[in-house]
Amino acid sequence: MLFRFSIKLKLIWIILLVSLLSIGIGFTLVGFEQHSTIKKKLIESSLIHGRLLALNTEVPLTFDDYEAVSDIISRVEMASLEEVVIYDSEKQVFAQFDRDENNTIDVPKNLEFGATVDAKWIHLYLPIGTEEKPLGFAYLKISLEPLADQNMRAAAFLTTIALLIMIFVYLLAHRLQAYISRPILELAYVAKEISSTKDYSIRAKVYHDDEIGSLTQTFNEMLDAVSERERERDEAEMALTESKGRLESAVKELQYLANYDSLTQLPNRDLCVDRLRSALLRASRNKSKVALLMLDLDHFKDVNDSLGHVVGDELLKAVARRLHTIIKETDTLARVGGDEFVVIIENVVDNYKLLKSVKHVTELFNLHFDLEGCMVHTAVSVGICIYPNDGLDVNTLMKNADAAMYKAKEVGRNTFQFYEPEMNAQILRRINLSNDLRAAIERKELNLVFQPKYNTKSRKVVGAEALLRWNHPVIGNISPIEFIPIAENTGLINRIGLWVLKKACVTAKRFHSLGFKDFSIAVNLSAIQFKQVNLPEMIIDVINEVDYPPSKLDLELTESVIMSDVDSSVKMLSRLKSKGFSIAIDDFGTGYSSLSYLKRFPLDALKIDRTFIDDVTTNEDDNAITLAILSMAKALRLKVVAEGVENEEQLHFLAKHNCGEVQGFFFSPGVNDMALGQLIEENLAVHQ
Ligand code: C2E
Ligand code: MG
Ligand code: MG
DSSP: OOSSSOHHHHHHHHHHHHHHHHHHHHHHHHHHHHHHHHHHHHHHHHHHHHHHHHHHHHHHHHTTOHHHHHHHHHTOOOTTEEEEEEEETTSOEEEEEESSTTSOOOOOSSOOSEEEEOSSEEEEEEEEEOSSSEEEEEEEEEEOHHHHHHHHHHHHHHHHHHHHHHHHHHHHHHHHHHHHHHHHHHHHHHHHHHHHHOOTTOOOOOOOSSHHHHHHHHHHHHHHHHHHHHHHHHHHHHHHHHHHHHHHHHHHHHHHHHHBOTTTOSBOHHHHHHHHHHHHHHHHHHTOOEEEEEEEETTHHHHHHHHOHHHHHHHHHHHHHHHHTTOOTTSEEEEOSSSEEEEEEOSOOOHHHHHHHHHHHHHTTSSOEEETTEEEOOOEEEEEEEETTTOSSHHHHHHHHHHHHHHHHHTTSSSEEEOOTTHHHHHHHHHHHHHHHHHHHHTTOEEEEEEEEEETTTOOEEEEEEEEEEEETTTEEEOHHHHHHHHHHHTOHHHHHHHHHHHHHHHHHHHHHTTOTTOEEEEEOOHHHHTOTTHHHHHHHHHHHHTOOGGGEEEEEEHHHHHTTHHHHHHHHHHHHHTTOEEEEEEETSSOOOHHHHTTSOOOEEEEOHHHHHTTTTOHHHHHHHHHHHHHHHHTTOEEEEOOOOSHHHHHHHHHTTOOEEOSTTTOOOBOHHHHHHHHHHHHHHTO
């Protein structure tokens, strides 16, 4: 059963109760009516019998005929008559009759004429003779028992009838209630089903076109609305979950982007600093040591410039992968800058083991990197500092590892350096130099020296290369290798470059005026200068101002400068060439020039880097490379200048293999214009 007191049961009960009440009231009324009618009839018939008795006893009483009176009263034919008493006129008992002879006759006092009724009896008190002058009195006591019996029978009959009616009503109610309760029960069932299954597609059946039917209809409409809202809610929830998911992944991505380098997937500088901070906390608790390795790829810029950024990126990824193979789980490898990586090594026990780990890192770079068929060789400079010896906080340690790394670069790259306190002085020097360089131009601290170039075979001076010098008032002479990068970083290089060009042309012009018309001057151009769109016009302006012939100006550019963007380099070189300048690739062999590109450039000369010339007569590789450059230059019809010739053997070798020109300490280092003038004169004298 669905409910404890179902509507069906309640309806049956209501019908039964109402029927019972109606039958009860009806039957009670009928019973009462019946009872009072019978009672009335009994009283009336008793009165008739009583009066008859009074009439019959009148004569015998007049004659005091006791026998006759007794006879009459004993013969009264009334079934329920109990007692009869006849009084004389003095109200003395004259004769009496008692059906139950054992009882004493007890006549109620103060009876009035007529009938008096109590619970069990009818008492009749009647005058004999006239009422005004009675001869005597008759008292009759009639039992009401027959009436009670009759009542009992009637009640039993009515109860039986009532029971039968109730059974009939029950059966009828049972059948009829279904008409009302079934739709309600079904409605209740559907409501319960929906509430437990949450399936809002269920509908209740409409049975009749009445109030319940309309209720069911409304209920179904309500369900329509609910299921529509459910659908909308589901859609909204789905959209919410979807956007929540998107938000979560966006947050994750943001967190990832904030902490990881997108190229190598390594932790970035921020996360590296966090990890270092945590490592230092652990180390201070455990009284242990942490090593910080700052790695910087050597000549990465050249790879980027000559082979392009795509290859540069591939190299960084490959380096990250290679480094990852030797990193322990407890250590951290991060990329903190363009070509800068950091390794954090925790729980450093002894320096020997640390040294082994560092060597392991540098040895990783012994092998070439194969970048989709392009074999690239790169090395790494590593700076190392140790907590707590070299610093107690993140900033100090990072700064000191950086200083050690710069030192490693300075001492020749492809090596490592442990931090020493004086290293910071070198960084400070760089900062000071960059501040001083600005003033150096105004204070005329910059000047030029000229290194003469000779024809290899004739040993005749053919020209000179202008080399920049900085005579610092405190430090003294500073190498261009140190301050040209500073000039590039501070943006001063364009101003300085123009000054060099003008000064070089002015000097060369003087030699022309002295009659040495074949003399050509070579000027080095930095990458920054080469990127100026109006470079050819600026140079033309200078040489016009000086009235110097463009054909006697050699512009020296390194391989990496022209390889960084081949197409625009070809355009720029063509424009320079069209102005009549001659163009040479400086330090040739150290960069990554692709031979196929080389022939696209409108060049005039190659300058073989002195690192090949140094051991050209003793080292097979250098020998082979130099010969290859010479034969390639011949094929491309390019002039070759060998740099850094320091002895007769080198000169002899170069002459033998048709290297056109040489420069180097064998002949002369860079000298001032006066000394150069003297040198030219002496050379001219020899050859006249
Ligand atoms: P570079 O253009 O390759 O110049 C040749 C360098 O080799 C010069 O060093 C020269 O002194 C040195 N050298 C020449 N012969 C020998 C030799 O026989 N043995 C040895 N050991 N060295 C020799 P320097 O003057 O220190 O210049 C270094 C570099 O600085 C130059 O290399 C050039 O790239 C750059 N540089 C110099 N002056 C300028 C300039 O005015 N503008 C620009 N942009 N760069 C300049
Ligand atoms: Mg040069
Ligand atoms: Mg050079």
